Amino acid sequence: MTSINIRPIGEKDKPFLWDMLYEMVHIPNDKPPKELLLAMPGIRQWLEGWGRTGDEGFVAESAPAGPIGAAWYRLSDAGQPGYGFVDERTPELSIAVLPEHAGRGIGTRLLRTLIERAETQGYPGLSLSVDPRNAALRLYERFGFRRCGTSGTSVTMLLRF
Incomplete structure (x- = not known):
């Protein structure tokens, strides 16, 4: 089995995060091309201006493949809420793994790491938005969302610490 390293997101990871944002958006049929989907304001807000206060995340990588997944959270305000917005104190998380690496527990490791980080930062919980047909729904429920x-x-889910 290939060794997977989980590390904090760095400046060099920004292009990969945009790839992961595209993968994260679950549209079962007729998913728009990457350029069109990532240009949508409701999608862009999950990464645009990355690095502001409250932005936190991790990348999963393996040798020799490099980055294969990412999970992050950020705060939103009520004036421009994300799809999983609950309140201004609860970050909304995003998570994705490259399709060819799915089903190997990478998402589980990323989610566990992100939850631990949010707890240590003193947030009241984490929220997310998920299509009810997305298999990741079961992962979130296992973690207590x-x-x-x-x-x-989409369904909005909340994990309170």
């Missing part, structure tokens, strides 16, 4: 609302066709 509970449904607390909807946004469009």
Whole structure:
């Protein structure tokens, strides 16, 4: 089995995070091309201006493949909420693993690391948005995330610490 390293997001990871943002958006049929999807303001806000106060995340990498997954969170304000927005004190998380590396526990490791980081930072919890048809829903439920609302066709979930 290949060794997987989980490390904090660095400046050099920004292009990879945009790739992961595209992978994160679960659209079962007719997913728009990457350039169009990532140009949408509701999508861009998850990464645009990365590095502001409260932005935190991790990259999973393996040798020789390099980065293969990422998980991050950031705070939003009520005036420009994300799809998984709960309140201004609770960061919303994003997570994705390259499809060819899915199903190997990488997402689980990234999520565990991100949750531990958010707890040590003193946040009240983490929120997220997930399409109910996305297999990742079961992962979030295993970690204790509970449904607390909807946004469009997605479910908003919350983990309170």
